Amino acid sequence: MTRLTCAAGRLADGSSALARRLAARTAASVARARRDDLTGWRAALGCWLRILLLAFGLYLLWRLVRAVPALLWLLTAGWTAAAWRASRPVAEEPVDxxxxxxxxxxxxxxxxxxxxxxxxxxxxxxxxxxxxxxxxxxxxxxxxxxxxxxxxxxxxxxxxxxxxxxxxxxxxxxxxxxxxxxxxxxxxxxxxxxxxxxxxxxxxxxxxxx
Known part of the structure; x- marks a missing residue:
């Protein structure tokens, strides 16, 4: 296996782990907005509000990239660096x-x-x-x-x-x-x-x- 293949595999694994991490954080953030002291649709209002804010933020990012296409290079570089770090193997430590x-x-x-x-x-x-x-x-x-x-x-x-x-x-x-x-x-x-x-x-x- 060549170095280029290893690097590509590491980036692919890191991108997958990073995507799962972001999805888990987003789901956890939305779930935390649910009110335990309320029932029915009122308890979920906070969740829907966070979903709307997230969708609005993604829309603004899309509009910003459309207005400044060069920004996509910066986002790509940031994602690549984060994926590379996310794919680092976790060192095993002895059990307490x-x-x-x-x-x-x-x-x-x-x-x-x-x-x-x-x-x-x-x-x-x-x-x-x-x-x-x-x-x-x-x-x-x-x-x-x-x-x-x-x-x-x-x-x-x-x-x-x-x-x-x-x-x-x-x-x-x-x-x-x-x-x-x-x-x-x-x-x-x-x-x-x-x-x-x-x-x-x-x-x-x-x-x-x-």
Whole structure:
């Protein structure tokens, strides 16, 4: 494989990751505008307002590019640079000692089993007595402990799904609105019914358990 082919592949992967990241951020921003204290169409007014503002912003950008075509070169360069950065591989970091100790106490120190078990326990801790947890809150907790600092929600979701941890596009969490997250019922079903994937099939994630 030539350097040019490698560079083209990296740009393609980065563009795909960047597009997913922007889509996830946009969806999360729109979902946060929903009012939990209202019902029916009134609760969704904020969402529709943000969608209209987004559409108006895209229209203004289109008009600006039509008026100044040279601006398209600047936008293309910016997108290329962002896609190149987005395609950088995420360095793996060792699992926190607390996660290993917790898994060892439960007798789950088999290769590939301790990390996933610790990941599930960490998610359970973040759910607490609520019906689910948002991925953005999981990421915030991980970053507070020095983990996943280079990941966005879309990439974090891909990590979890490769470990067969179900993620929903819409999860309502008390006091936090509706956005992408993990629902309590899905996690319960996973723990009681789903077998763990083998370490050969699933890449090792990088998670802290506080």
């Amino acid at each position: 000692a607390t996660a290993e100790a917790t898994a060892e106490q439960r007798g789950e120190r088999a290769p590939g089993g301790d990390v996933r078990a610790a990941t599930l326990e960490w998610i359970w801790q973040q759910i607490g007595d609520r019906q689910g947890v948002h991925l953005r809150d999981l990421l915030a907790h991980a970053r507070a402990h020095g983990m996943f600092e280079a990941l966005e929600v879309a990439e974090f979701r891909a990590h979890l799904e490769r470990w067969s941890i179900p993620v929903r596009a819409r999860v309502r969490v008390r006091g936090k609105g509706v956005t992408v997250g993990i629902h309590r019922s899905d996690l319960t079903a996973l723990v009681t019914a789903s077998p763990e994937p083998s370490p050969e099939e699933v890449p090792k994630p990088e998670l802290h358990v506080a």
